[in-house]
Amino acid sequence: MAFWNNLFGKKPPQQGQPQLSVQQRVSALKHLPPFLKMVWQTNPRMAFLNVVLRLFRAAVPVAVLYVGQLIIDEVVRLTQSNEKELNYLFTLVALEFGLAVVSDFLNRGIALIDGLLGDLFANQSSVKLMEHAAELDLDQFEDSTFYDKLERARRQTLSRTVLMSQVLGQMQDILSMIFLAAGLVSFYPWLLLLLLVAVLPAFLGESHFNERSYSLVHGWTPERRELDYLRQTGASDDTAKEVKIFGLSGFLIDRFRTLSNQFYQDNKKLATRRAGWGSVFAALGSAGYYGAYVYLILQTVQGQVSLGQLTFLSGSFMRLRGLLEAVLNRFTSVAEGALYLQDFFDFFELQPNIRRLASAPPFPKPIREGFTFENVGFKYRNAEKWAIRNLSFTLRAGEKLALVGENGAGKTTMVKLLSRLYDPTEGRILLDGIDLREYDPADLRREIGVIFQDFVRFQMSAGTNIAIGRIEEKENQPRIETSARQSLADTVIAKLPQGYEQVIGRRFNRGVDLSGGEWQKIALGRAYMRDAQLLILDEPTAALDARAEHEVFQRFSELTQGKTAVLISHRFSTVRMADRILVIENGQFVEMGSHEELIAKGGRYAELFRLQAKGYL
């Protein structure tokens, strides 16, 4: 709802920027171990190699500095003596050269493995995300906070690979620091303290700003979704027609401009403050370094340390400062990444309500009694009014039942309840005497085929569009062709340049689009392909001309002899073909019977029938 309010409301959106407590951030770090485990499981060999390479790379800086110290001391010794033996000196130089080459190799190796492992990880987590989203209930998709979670989890796909490199880089730098600090501590332990004091303000500043930036982005999630929606609506093949006809582009662009500019302004403020404080803290760090440097120079002048040691110590101090700053700064972005990770794991914690119970009974084959609605009521999430209330009737096994009612009467809702896209809010639906909730939803869905009015026009081949009815049989061309014949889609496909192989829809190159009625014939093919025990046609024939619809239903009745079926249509010529007709109004039961019985009764059905016969409906 907030989304639509924002879209059409006059008020600018409220960017809630929750201040995150230190505790929240620290607790987000608990996601790092499971995260690293996921990385490891992506490809254990690559992950192991990565760790080994980084271990070696961590030792390089201290080794280079140490060899540098030996070289300078040797040069000084040689200049102060008459000795001309240069072998030792050149061995040292060769060693340093070797270290430089190895270091470069290690860097490239690490970058390569990081990249490959990151790609693999991103792919695998996207797959996991899709798998989990597929398990969730339809009801959860209609909740806007769910969408926010999904959106944030989706955005992680790339940044998670960055987080992986960061965490591994962090470990590598910490190791490097331990090596360097060991050298420094053996001479002047208190230099380490000076280092910490110089770097700490920068760390605290960074962590503060990272937190603000996370809050900003987090608080803007609904608006960012809206921005995406506007961008898509403004320029997509699905919407282009109405955007042009209604002249909507100005309206959409204005809204986009306003929203995106608000985000830019908020972000700019934060980025500017961050840059300002960042410079102050960096200057503090430099002051710490030069303090230590002056001290070391004085010590050298006084002969307390050698020239080689001066380069080693000042070099170590400088490297340590760089590393410590990097580690501390990275720590805040790792913590920030871990916060985002929380969104990712939060999404995975969402559990569907409609799922298999351990005690699920076997699905009846064949269905003996049928489906019984017992005082069923249903209310959509966030809706105030009941879509269906106090509904009791039986859909008998093997009968063809037509649902009749005006727009919004609750017909589609009943279909959704039958196929367990939702569960009733009150009352229950029984299948052969057992509550539908007891069965495994996967079994139920396998035995039910529904073709909705707003069926999906898959931008795939015509053959696949029919095979979607039972996708396991997508290679079974004879079955696809029989289904196409039964639904009258064969004549549509015969006209396509590439027949069953022809991609239909406008989205892709060489795609051929179909008329509304032609699409419906293709979609109806799915019902035959499905060959389920209960078939439901929820007005998928509305775009067919009256004669074609009549023919489609006539065939449907013949071809599904003995099967249970539910038909929804606003055309009474079709409805009267059903064995029984259920009339509902405002989600409530009105009457039920065969066409003749209901006409004889002279109730609501008879009235609607007469109206249509006179051409008023």
Ligand SMILES: Nc1ncnc2c1ncn2[C@@H]1O[C@H](COP(=O)(O)OP(=O)(O)OP(=O)(O)O)[C@@H](O)[C@H]1O
């Ligand atoms: N996802 C939803 N969230 C909230 N309310 C909904 C949702 N879907 C439908 N409704 C409401 O539930 C009621 C019944 O809708 P339903 O789609 O079942 O009607 P219908 O009889 O199939 O109508 P039509 O003939 O127009 O297809 C309507 O008042 C509708 O506004």
